[in-house]
Amino acid sequence: MKVLVCISNVPDTTTKIAFTDNNTQFNTAGVQYIINPYDEIALARAIELCEGGKGSITVINVGDSSTEPTIRKALAIGADDAIRVNAAPRDAYFVAKQIANVAKDGGYDFILTGRESIDYNGSQVAAMVGEFLSIPSISIIKKIDLNGNTATIEREIEGGKEIIEAPVPFIASCAEGVAEPKIPNMRGIMSARTKPLAVVEPVEIAKVAEVKSYSTPAPRGQVKMIDATDAEKLVEALHNEAKVI
C-alpha cells in the first residue's frame, strides 16, 4: 500500500499576525513554522494504517528550500520518504496542480491532507487534486479505516455524519479526531536525516488567484463588565442593546 500525505508549512498557532509593505506582505520576522496541524493528523493516521509493514508513506510539500525542516519533521514522525516541489506556493490551484502532477504516476492507493491550512484557511487542495486526477475526494473526514481496496470513512455534515465507502484510489482531507498527532522520538529524528527527500521542479499553470492585501479585524470596543450576581442585567443587555436574543 502506498500512501501520499500532503503537508503544508504554516506559522505556529501562537503566532501574532502582522503585515508589512503597506499590508501587502505577511511579516515572517520571528515566525516559527510548523507542519499544518490538520496535516499532522493526516500523517498520524497514515502511519497507523501502514503500521506493521502494511505500506509506505511519502510526504509531499510545495515550497522552497526553507520548508525542509518541516519536511524533515514529517520524516522524523514516521514518513518513509519525501518530495518537495521546488516552488513558493502561489495559490491552492497551483499547489493542487503540483501535487496532482507528482501523484499521477506515483501509484498511490490513497492521498491524505488536512481539512484546511491554518494560514489561508483554504480547504481547496484535496478536492482540486481529486479533480485533477479524476479520483473521488472526500472532504473534512472524521474517521478512516481500510479494508482491502475499500475505505470506510466518516464525513462530517451539518448536524450529523455520513458514513461512506470509497474505493482506492481516492483523496481525503482529515479533521480533528481522525488521529492523535504523533511526537517524533530520538530514533525517528536520527533516521529522518538520511531518509530520501526528492526535489522536483514545478509545472507551469496560469495564475487564477492572488492575495493583494491583508487587514486585521477592527478592535472591539471596551468590555462591559456585569456583576456576577446580576445575570438579568446581561440578558437585558443582550436583548435591548446587542439585540442578539
Add this chain to the structure above:
Amino acid sequence: MSVLVYVENAEGKFKKSTYEVVSYAKEVANQLGTSLTALSIGDVADSVLAELGKYGAQKVLSINNQKLKSFVNQAYASIIAQAAKAEGSKVVVLAASFSGKGLAPRVAVKLEAGLVDGAVELPVLSDNKFTVKKTAFSGKAFANVELSSDVKIISLVPNSFKVVERPESAAVQAFEASTSENDYSVMIKDIVRASDKISLPDAELVVSAGRGLKGPENWGMIEELANLLGAATACSKPVSDAGWRPHSEHVGQTGIAISPNLYIAIGISGAIQHLAGVSSSKVIVVINKDPEAPFFKVADYGIVGDAFEVVPKLIEAIKKYKETA
C-alpha cells in the same frame, strides 16, 4: 452571462444559509448588471424552489433523479460546472458548508476558475479587477484575494451576509446534465443525524465551555442554557482532547471557525488559538472566574465569577425573560 448560485438543500428544505447565499449572489449579479440563476440538485419540490425568487433568483434550474437524492460530490460538481457553462456564468456562488467545501474546488478545476473559499463580504469591482475578502490566519486577519480567471467562484461563510427579501418571482425549469458511472464510485452507506442538535457552523447563537467546567458531568447546565437560547454547544480544544466533548464541538484555530451573532464562552481563558476561531462572532460574552483571563480583552460583555454560580443564575434570568417576552 448570469451569476449562478448553487442552492444546497437538507432533505428537500433550504436552510437560512441557503437564503444568505442567494441574497449574496443577487447582489453580485446586481454589481455585474446581470441576472441570477439558481441551481438545485436533488429532491426539492417546485413550490419550494419557486420561493427562491423572493431572495433574488430569476430562474431556478432543478435536476433530480434517484442517484442524486443524496450528496455525491463528483456528480454534483460536474452538474454545477455544466450548469455554469450552459448559463454562460462568469461567477458561481456556493455556501462554504461541509458539502460546499468539497464541491467548490472541483468545480473550480473543471472551469479553470479561481476560487475564494470563505468569503465574508461582497466582491470589490474596480478597474476590471475582482477582489474578494476572506478570513485568513484562522480569523486573526483578512486577505483580499484578486481572482484573475475568466470564471470566478466564491463560497460564502455562514452568517456573514444578511438574508434580503425582494419582490421578485422565479421560474423553475428542469435541467439536464450528463454524469458518468465514475462520478458515483463513492457509496453513502448511512447518514446519522443528531436530530436535536443545532449545527455549529450555521448556528446564530453558540454556548461554549472550557476546562473551567472541571469535567464532562457538568455539561448539563451548558446544554440547558443552550437549549433555552436555541443555541449550539461548543467547547475549547483541551476539553475535546480530554474526551469530555466530541471533536465536532471544538471551536478555535484547529477546530471549527465560527461567526455566530452571539458567542458565550464559559470557563475558557481565551488562548490565542481559541480566539482565532471565534473572534468574528458579532457579540462575545465571557464568564470566567479569573479577572485576568485574556478572553475579557476581546469580549463585549464580561462576568467575573464561578461558572457554577453564574450559569444557574443566567439560566433563571433567561427563563424569566422568556416568560415575559
